[in-house]
Amino acid sequence: MTLPRALTIAGSDSGGGAGIQADLKTFQELGAFGMSALTAVTAQNTQGVSGIYEMTAEAVARQMDAVLEDIGVDALKTGMIANVEIMETIAEKIRQHGVGPLVVDPVMVAKSGHSLLEKDARKALTQTLLPLALLVTPNLPEAEILVNQQLDTEAKRKDGARRILDMGASAVVIKGGHLEGETASDLFYDGESFLTFSAPRIHTRHTHGTGCTFSAAVTAELAKGRNLADAVYTAKKFITRAIARPLELGKGHGPTNHWAYNRDRDPEGVITRTLST
Ligand SMILES: Nc1ncnc2c1ncn2[C@@H]1O[C@H](COP(=O)(O)OP(=O)(O)OP(=O)(O)O)[C@@H](O)[C@H]1O
Numbered sequence: 001m002t003l004p005r006a007l008t009i010a011g012s013d014s015g016g017g018a019g020i021q022a023d024l025k026t027f028q029e030l031g032a033f034g035m036s037a038l039t040a041v042t043a044q045n046t047q048g049v050s051g052i053y054e055m056t057a058e059a060v061a062r063q064m065d066a067v068l069e070d071i072g073v074d075a076l077k078t079g080m081i082a083n084v085e086i087m088e089t090i091a092e093k094i095r096q097h098g099v100g101p102l103v104v105d106p107v108m109v110a111k112s113g114h115s116l117l118e119k120d121a122r123k124a125l126t127q128t129l130l131p132l133a134l135l136v137t138p139n140l141p142e143a144e145i146l147v148n149q150q151l152d153t154e155a156k157r158k159d160g161a162r163r164i165l166d167m168g169a170s171a172v173v174i175k176g177g178h179l180e181g182e183t184a185s186d187l188f189y190d191g192e193s194f195l196t197f198s199a200p201r202i203h204t205r206h207t208h209g210t211g212c213t214f215s216a217a218v219t220a221e222l223a224k225g226r227n228l229a230d231a232v233y234t235a236k237k238f239i240t241r242a243i244a245r246p247l248e249l250g251k252g253h254g255p256t257n258h259w260a261y262n263r264d265r266d267p268e269g270v271i272t273r274t275l276s277t
């Protein structure tokens, strides 16, 4: 038998809730064969990040070559990248091997507030990886940094989405986890239409790694050949179920529950997909 092949290029979260660990668990649950290229090792738990140990750019390049020259991928994502040299290496390897579709999760800051991307790397992101991305998945603060503007109304977020496409990405989801209100609404734009994917906001502190899990779910669905809007819809369902059944691990912001998607059907009906202009 064959399985769709998905690669994550990201950092390790020793606590298992975010990063490579979240990505591989998500790939597995969605039926993709997961592979990884590690960019950094973090010493991290539900309370915070106590150490960051970056890989060399050479180590990242070799991992990507090893996977791409032999096994190949049907879709790939990037997460925590840490520095400009690694970012440029990843972009070069993606171009060299001609691989895609690519989902770029522009990870900048952990939920605990720790910076995961050096400040000078923020600008490099828009120049190196965004032009290669089929989809970029910023949370609200990351989207505001990318466009250098507050996105505190829907009209501004739509304008921000248009500007992110001007930077070269083919599509964007501005995630709404950081918004106030009773729904968690994500704004999708592909240059043609705006779609809002909404779910009821779940009142929990266990949201560590939601962004990693969401972008990994999109990547797994793309690896299966799904179209982008359907992949985003499934990712929204996946993350909603994973947040809805917290594992209550650790003393801080605990991980989501990747196990829930295939075993817990409850929140399925509550995702809405709305088209707007
Ligand atoms: N409390 C919540 N209830 C329901 N959905 C949520 C909640 N928090 C986040 N989400 C959803 O989870 C997904 C990830 O969004 P979020 O904005 O939290 O990402 P993030 O900040 O990048 O996450 P992280 O940095 O922890 O990896 C989005 O689909 C968002 O709407």
Ligand SMILES: Cc1ncc(CO)c(N)n1
Binding pocket: 010, 011, 012, 013, 018, 019, 020, 042, 044, 079, 080, 107, 109, 110, 111, 116, 208, 209, 210, 211, 212
């Ligand atoms: C390794 C890693 N990647 C991404 C995030 C963002 O949630 C995190 N906390 N840790």
